[in-house]
Amino acid sequence: MNTRHDANWDERALLLLGVLMIQSQHGYQINDFIERCGVTTMKKPTAYALLDRLAAAELITVETEQAGNRPPRKVYTITTAGRTLFQQLLTRTLATADTPIAQGDIGLMFLNHLPHEVALQQLQQRLADLDQQLADRAHTHLPPDHGHLGIDLVLEHQQARLQADRDWLAATIARLTNGVEALMTPQR
Amino acid sequence: MNTRHDANWDERALLLLGVLMIQSQHGYQINDFIERCGVTTMKKPTAYALLDRLAAAELITVETEQAGNRPPRKVYTITTAGRTLFQQLLTRTLATADTPIAQGDIGLMFLNHLPHEVALQQLQQRLADLDQQLADRAHTHLPPDHGHLGIDLVLEHQQARLQADRDWLAATIARLTNGVEALMTPQR
DNA sequence: ATCTGTATAGTCAAACATGACTATATCGAG
DNA sequence: CTCGATATAGTCATGTTTGACTATACAGAT
Numbered sequence: 209m210n211t212r213h214d215a216n217w218d219e220r221a222l223l224l225l226g227v228l229m230i231q232s233q234h235g236y237q238i239n240d241f242i243e244r245c246g247v248t249t250m251k252k253p254t255a256y257a258l259l260d261r262l263a264a265a266e267l268i269t270v271e272t273e274q275a276g277n278r279p280p281r282k283v284y285t286i287t288t289a290g291r292t293l294f295q296q297l298l299t300r301t302l303a304t305a306d307t308p309i310a311q312g313d314i315g316l317m318f319l320n321h322l323p324h325e326v327a328l329q330q331l332q333q334r335l336a337d338l339d340q341q342l343a344d345r346a347h348t349h350l351p352p353d354h355g356h357l358g359i360d361l362v363l364e365h366q367q368a369r370l371q372a373d374r375d376w377l378a379a380t381i382a383r384l385t386n387g388v389e390a391l392m393t394p395q396r
Numbered sequence: 397m398n399t400r401h402d403a404n405w406d407e408r409a410l411l412l413l414g415v416l417m418i419q420s421q422h423g424y425q426i427n428d429f430i431e432r433c434g435v436t437t438m439k440k441p442t443a444y445a446l447l448d449r450l451a452a453a454e455l456i457t458v459e460t461e462q463a464g465n466r467p468p469r470k471v472y473t474i475t476t477a478g479r480t481l482f483q484q485l486l487t488r489t490l491a492t493a494d495t496p497i498a499q500g501d502i503g504l505m506f507l508n509h510l511p512h513e514v515a516l517q518q519l520q521q522r523l524a525d526l527d528q529q530l531a532d533r534a535h536t537h538l539p540p541d542h543g544h545l546g547i548d549l550v551l552e553h554q555q556a557r558l559q560a561d562r563d564w565l566a567a568t569i570a571r572l573t574n575g576v577e578a579l580m581t582p583q584r
Numbered sequence: 585a586t587c588t589g590t591a592t593a594g595t596c597a598a599a600c601a602t603g604a605c606t607a608t609a610t611c612g613a614g
Numbered sequence: 615c616t617c618g619a620t621a622t623a624g625t626c627a628t629g630t631t632t633g634a635c636t637a638t639a640c641a642g643a644t
Contacts, residue, residue, distance in 0.1 A: 219502050226506040236622050247501045254601050256624070281623070298510060301503035302518035305525040305565075308557045310496070313435045314407050315489035316553065317546035318414040322486060330490035337493040358505035365504065365564055369496045372560030376553055377493075424592050442631050444594070469593070
């Protein structure tokens with residue numbers, strides 16, 4: 209019936225269903241994975257809310273499990289319908305490229321409203337920030353199932369993007385330093 | 397008082413204030429600019445809501461203007477306080493790089509849940525999508541104030557990212573075609 | 585005259601997202 | 615034995631976001 213959702217819903221549902229494709233898990237594990245893997249900004253309460261909606265749509269089931277005298281856990285398990293949807297979402301998602309929108313570009317757009325040397329100074333700072341991020345990703349804090357193909361691909365892709373951003377920014381700073389005129393005659 | 401906002405608020409406020417730094421504008425113009433410039437996914441009602449909040453904080457003023465017997469327009473104008481905040485937000489934004497999160501990476505993560513040849517086929521499709529986007533950006537539909545430094549920078553940056561994505565994806569498809577083993581011994 | 589397209593200017597109900605908060609259990613350090 | 619850290623498992627009030635919708639005015643085509 210109500211299969212009208214936005215792209216955001218698709219991606220997030222895909223993530224949760226994907227996590228449950230690995231194995232049935234309880235809330236803490238799921239949220240832990242989400243926080244660590246770094247492919248989304250979705251927060252804990254949002255994940256719980258979505259899990260509820262997925263359960264309501266019978267794409268997953270919820271069972272309460274009691275281990276020792278710890279607080280009871282809710283264990284989420286993907287259903288057959290969930291697996292089917294997972295396949296569909298995965299196939300569709302892999303086939304389409306999202307238009308890359310960089311938050312930071314909003315600042316770039318109004319660069320001219322700042323004194324030239326101030327703007328350059330801030331961009332230097334951004335470049336340092338970028339270099340820091342590139343350095344940090346040496347010691348990534350990922351779950352111990354490393355060697356998993358998908359995760360390696362994501363890490364590579366993130367690194368490639370970071371590097372592209374860094375290269376472009378460095379080149380841009382250089383051009384801006386040589387005066388704005390250089391921008392009007394780009395050698396592309 | 398309540399200066400506790402998230403990064404999202406910062407960027408969006410910066411965009412609206414920046415638009416009003418160019419000149420005072422009415423709602424339609426503002427939203428038109430936002431849609432065309434392609435640096436955010438913020439929708440019209442969201443922009444109006446934010447404009448109301450900015451007005452309540454006295455960062456902008458609103459005047460109703462009657463032109464002919466057309467429907468009345470609300471003209472938004474940035475205040476001195478608004479200009480000050482704009483400078484602050486702009487400076488801060490320029491100095492920090494956002495961690496690049498690619499929606500599409502969620503799909504990548506679960507690549508192994510699809511038959512190898514199906515996955516490759518979908519990625520080919522994604523590559524074609526990317527090439528299409530690169531081709532489309534030849535005839536960009538931007539406002540006629542082209543030559544404006546900031547806009548040119550943003551376009552360049554978007555292109556650089558798109559190109560990086562394309563290159564990485566093409567290389568990855570090639571590696572996956574040659575069998576997964578190649579991934580385990582990357583020549584980096 | 586009428587129709588179509590589009591510039592114009594928003595509103596609203598409903599869904600969504602999250603910071604802050606509440607609790608209990610286990611374990612190693614001191 | 616106590617304290618802090620952290621694994622565990624969420625909830626809720628509050629604010630945010632948006633799809634869908636409502637309207638009027640004008641210009642050019644038919």
